[in-house]
Amino acid sequence: MNDMSVESLLVLLLILIICSAFFSSSETGMMTLNRYRLRHLAQQNHRAAQRAQRLLERPDRLIGIILIGNNFVNILASSVATIIAIRIWGDAGIAIATALLTLVILIFAEVTPKTIAALYPERIAFPATLILRPLLVLMYPLVWAVNLLSNGLIKLLRIDASAIGSDHLSREELRTLVHEAGTRIPKQHRQMLLSILDLEKVSVEDIMVPRSDINGIDLEDDLDEIVEQLKTSQHTRLPVYKGDINNILGILHLRNLGRFLTHEFSNKAMLLQHSRDAYFIPHKTSLNTQLLNFQKEQRRIGIVVDEYGDVLGLATLEDILEEIVGEFTTDVANTSPEITLFDDERVLLDASATVRKINKLLGWKLPINGPKTLNGLILEALENIPDNPVCLVLHGYRLEIKQIKDNAIKSVLALRNQ
Known part of the structure; x- marks a missing residue:
């Protein structure tokens, strides 16, 4: 290196600074990639995303190769800069080289490239994989040795490395993610996603039709009154009870209304014959649980009861769906x-x-x-x-x-x- 001219050394120094900028930007770009978008792109056979995903499967190896390369070029750049400064300014050049090189590396090889990589991680990280992957293969023994020592030190410090870097999101983190999606998710869809996350916070007691508003068939009413009620009902399913709403005998689906209004319908017993057993719901059941229960039991309506078995109200599948999608009219x-x-x-x-x-x-x-x-x-x-x-x-x-x-x-x- 002493035989090289100052001009050649300056070119070499410039190349080393560019290499340092590459490693610095690669580190930031790879570490700030959106893991969920990366996984999506990889599933779409995006080759650069697949390369990046493979590298990130072992972040210790990725960081190892980047830091080995970065430290190597920075130390070499420091040596080259010192030789250039001594040739130009003599012994005073050491202090000058240290000050100037620190400033140059800080601006051109650290802050600027890392800032750009943080703003545009995919533009930096994806092309960088074309160089990082071969480098990792070429220098694998050195990377393996560095990782072995590093992981040993981590174990001595009693740090569980396997617990770091989990991509699992908590419910609140997912809520924040949906909130921050902004215009990338339409407002209506965003609200639906948030409503789904809120289902476990809401019980059937919060959305039920209260007991006093339940429209049902009382078998103690006159037959003519029951027929008239069936003709004018605005509901497709009606509870059938006797005397008191607590004494529910079944749920009648009005798809059978035709036969009730013909000569075949001659007594109240037919109502019970065509009624399905009532389905009861504990009043503290969360909506997400009840939605699954409706699906499991193949039901669309349930009677909400308290701890004593007394009827509190009535909940339907439509009520739960409205909690997710909103009311079916905006008026x-x-x-x-x-x-x-x-x-x-x-x-x-x-x-x-x-x-x-x-x-x-x-x-x-x-x-x-x-x-x-x-x-x-x-x-x-x-x-x-x-x-x-x-x-x-x-x-x-x-x-x-x-x-x-x-x-x-x-x-x-x-x-x-x-």
Whole structure:
């Protein structure tokens, strides 16, 4: 090297700095690749992605070859720079070379290439695999020795290397990933994905039709009343009970309605003959579990009961699907008879409406950890059942009780905005 001219040494120094930039950018690019996108591209037979995936299967070997190359060229560059500086400035050139080379490597071989690689990892990492893969094969004995010593030191420090680098996402991490997807996932699809993640936080008690609103067939009613009820029912499945809703005998599907309205339908016993056994659901069952249970049992409707076996309400497959995809209409007035819009500011609410439904349809933020219905939420705040209509501010929302009946609040007039 002493026989080389200063010009040749400068060219060599430039090449070494370029090599250092290559190793630095390769390290950052490979380590910042999106593992899920990389896996997807590899499955699509993207050759560069497949090469990168193979290299990342053993990150210790990949880092080993990159650092060996990077340190080699940096040390060699330091030696070359020192020789050049001594030839130009004499003994004072050592300090000058150290200062200048540190600045040059920091800017041109570290910060700049690593920043570019962090911004465009695929553009840097994929072409780099064409060089890193052969280098790893060529220098495998040296890499193996370095990794052996390094892994031995890691074990002495009692660090479990196998637990590092897991690609498994927690539920909250997946939620953050969906949130940050931005425009890459349509807003509606993004909301559906988030709703699926929320299913385990919601129980059937939160979305059920309350007991008081269940429309069923009471076998103690007159036969003519039952026939008329069948003719006018807006539901395809009706619970069949006797005397009290707690005494449910089955679920009737109205696909059999035709035979009920002919001369063949002569007694109530036929209702039970064509009814399916009722399917009961514990009230604390989460929606994700119940969705699987509906599929397993091949059911679309279930009776929600408490720990004492008393009927609390009724839950359907459609109710759970609406938690995922939203209501099947965007018109609030048509979506729920429990909510009636007067104008842009005022809305009449059925107090039996669930807090979750009110929050979803009106964009409110009433607490959902306590009472499930608006009636329960108001009574909890008042701590008594009012004798007359009253006004109150509940969690920042102005409410006016309009009707009280049978020891329960029936309707409430509210301002839509806080």
